[in-house]
Each structure stands twice: as C-alpha cells, then as structure tokens.
Amino acid sequence: MLTVRAPATSANLGSGFDVFGIALGAPADIVRVERAPETTITVTGTGSEFIPEDPAKNTVGAVADALDAPARIEIDKGIRPSSGLGSSAASAAAAAVALNELYDRGYSRDELVPIAAEGEALVSGEAHADNVAPSLLGGFTIVSNTDTDSNVTQVDASLPLVVCLPETTVSTRDARDVVPDQALLTDIVDTVSRAATLAVGMTRNDPELVGQGMTDEIVTPERSALIDGYGAVREAALDAGATGVTVSGAGPGVLAVCRHPDHRGQVASAMLDAFDAEGIESRAYQTRVGEGAQLYQE
Numbered sequence: 286m287l288t289v290r291a292p293a294t295s296a297n298l299g300s301g302f303d304v305f306g307i308a309l310g311a312p313a314d315i316v317r318v319e320r321a322p323e324t325t326i327t328v329t330g331t332g333s334e335f336i337p338e339d340p341a342k343n344t345v346g347a348v349a350d351a352l353d354a355p356a357r358i359e360i361d362k363g364i365r366p367s368s369g370l371g372s373s374a375a376s377a378a379a380a381a382v383a384l385n386e387l388y389d390r391g392y393s394r395d396e397l398v399p400i401a402a403e404g405e406a407l408v409s410g411e412a413h414a415d416n417v418a419p420s421l422l423g424g425f426t427i428v429s430n431t432d433t434d435s436n437v438t439q440v441d442a443s444l445p446l447v448v449c450l451p452e453t454t455v456s457t458r459d460a461r462d463v464v465p466d467q468a469l470l471t472d473i474v475d476t477v478s479r480a481a482t483l484a485v486g487m488t489r490n491d492p493e494l495v496g497q498g499m500t501d502e503i504v505t506p507e508r509s510a511l512i513d514g515y516g517a518v519r520e521a522a523l524d525a526g527a528t529g530v531t532v533s534g535a536g537p538g539v540l541a542v543c544r545h546p547d548h549r550g551q552v553a554s555a556m557l558d559a560f561d562a563e564g565i566e567s568r569a570y571q572t573r574v575g576e577g578a579q580l581y582q583e
C-alpha cells in the first residue's frame with residue numbers, strides 16, 4: 286500500500302484570514318491507498334466516530350473523484366476534527382499525494398492544492414486552500430485567489446510553537462458565519478500592516494515580528510467569542526513568554542508562537558492551567574513549523 290503522512294496546519298494566523306497557513310510538526314493524519322474498482326473509506330483514530338466513511342461526505346472521497354482515482358482508502362486520524370488544526374484538510378492533502386502517485390497522474394504539489402481543496406468545499410461550503418496548501422507544501426504559505434485562479438507562495442520557516450486544544454469543538458461552517466461582511470478602513474489598514482510584518486517575520490524566522498503580526502480587529506474578535514476561556518488563555522500564554530497568540534484556524538485551538546524552543550513547556554503549562562481555571566480540559570502540542578506531506582511505500 287502507498288502511505289502518506291500529512292501534517293496538521295494552522296490557518297489565518299490572525300491577520301491573514303483565508304490567506305496565511307503553516308504546517309505543524311505534529312499531529313498528523315496517515316492515509317493508505319490501494320487501487321480498487323470503486324472508492325471505499327475506513328476511518329480510525331482520534332474523532333473517527335464523527336467522520337463519515339461515505340465517500341460522498343468525506344474529504345478524501347472528493348479528492349478521489351477529482352483525480353478520477355478510485356481506491357480502497359484507510360484514514361488513521363491523528364488530528365481531531367473541528368479543532369482548528371485542519372483535520373479535514375490533512376486527510377485531503379494526504380489522499381491527493383497518495384492517489385496522484387498511485388495512478389501516476391503527474392501533478393506537482395502546487396497543482397494538487399486546488400484538487401485537495403475540493404474536499405474543503407465539501408465540508409465547509411468553500412474551497413478555501415489555506416489548510417491544504419501548508420499540509421501539502423510545508424512551511425508558511427500565502428494563498429491568493431483571483432476570479433479564475435488560486436496561487437500559492439511558500440517559504441520554509443522555523444519557529445517554535447504551542448497549540449492548545451480545549452475539549453470542545455467549533456465547526457468551520459459555524460465559525461465562518463460570524464465573520465463580518467464589511468470592515469472599517471482603519472481596521473483594514475491595521476490588518477494589512479500586521480500581515481506584512483508577519484510575512485517578513487516568517488522569511489526571517491523572527492518570532493518577535495511574527496508575534497506582532499498575529500492580531501487583527503476584524504475576524505479574530507468575532508471568532509474568539511466562540512471559544513470559552515480564550516481571553517484568559519491568550520493572556521496566560523503572553524505572560525509566559527509567547528510573542529503572539531491567536532485562534533488556530535476556525536478554532537477552538539489556540540496557537541502561540543514562542544521566542545525559543547525551550548520556552549514551549551512554560552507556555553504550554555500556562556495555557557493548560559488557564560483553560561483548567563475555566564473548568565475546561567485541554568491538551569497542548571509543543572511543536573514547530575513543519576514539513577509538508579510525506580510519501581512512504583509499504
């Protein structure tokens with residue numbers, strides 16, 4: 286069987302709603318494929334009870350359709366769904382790499398981005414690519430859409446991170462409903478300056494610049510209101526030495542950038558304690574900006 290490991294991702298990074306994304310070192314989904322006359326899917330692992338095995342409802346089914354690549358597909362979930370870590374996107378990215386190889390379709394990783402995004406259209410109603418792009422390509426990605434096309438710019442980046450996941454879920458569909466249709470020009474100007482600062486910070490592996498660029502006054506205030514304890518967790522992470530904190534993707538995961546890998550332990554403890562003080566159980570991943578999907582032959 287062909288096996289692909291595709292990483293979790295964190296989209297938006299505050300100032301880059303639907304544009305920025307990073308691959309995480311952990312957790313990840315594992316997808317195994319072999320040729321079959323028609324597509325069948327089995328799902329095991331974390332949150333698998335909430336994930337449909339019907340190919341018409343699973344992101345990997347949409348990818349198999351898009352590649353015209355029917356297969357027996359096994360998904361081993363390491364990424365909890367609806368947690369803000371691009372769970373549905375990681376499965377789609379892994380399937381895109383695996384099926385492209387299995388059927389020798391010859392697409393480049395860049396060309397697989399819109400194909401994997403078909404899975405996101407299935408579950409969230411829009412083919413936003415800001416999770417599938419970093420899961421396929423690794424590092425930091427910038428997705429820009431025109432009326433007819435979608436472009437991805439990728440840079441490798443190296444930054445220590447903590448992601449804290451409360452034991453609650455937020456569906457991307459619901460979290461998109463609270464995003465305002467319009468914004469004040471002053472808030473847009475502020476967001477552009479922060480997004481530019483963040484992008485430069487990524488090219489320099491500078492956690493101070495990235496942290497400065499991780500806020501916005503348009504989307505995150507609305508999204509964070511859906512996450513019990515968010516304000517306290519953000520303050521606790523900043524007090525413990527994080528340079529920036531924001532909602533990971535659609536939430537409820539919370540992402541913190543750290544100055545140094547050695548600071549991750551104290552930042553993770555502070556975030557866990559802050560959720561705990563609100564009566565919310567959570568778990569933390571001490572990780573980093575990571576690599577894209579990796580293919581293995583078994």
Ligand SMILES: Nc1ncnc2c1ncn2[C@@H]1O[C@H](COP(=O)(O)OP(=O)(O)OP(=O)(O)O)[C@@H](O)[C@H]1O
Binds near residue numbers: 534535
């Ligand atoms: N292969 C898959 N992996 C995970 N979720 C899937 C998959 N296929 C379909 N789904 C469905 O997608 C939904 C989860 O997608 P959703 O976008 O809400 O969360 P997510 O993928 O964790 O991303 P986000 O980072 O936006 O939270 C669930 O309803 C789940 O049943």
Ligand SMILES: N[C@@H](CCO)C(=O)O
Binds near residue numbers: 296413
């Ligand atoms: N950009 C998307 C990503 C979802 O993980 C959103 O925030 O709705």
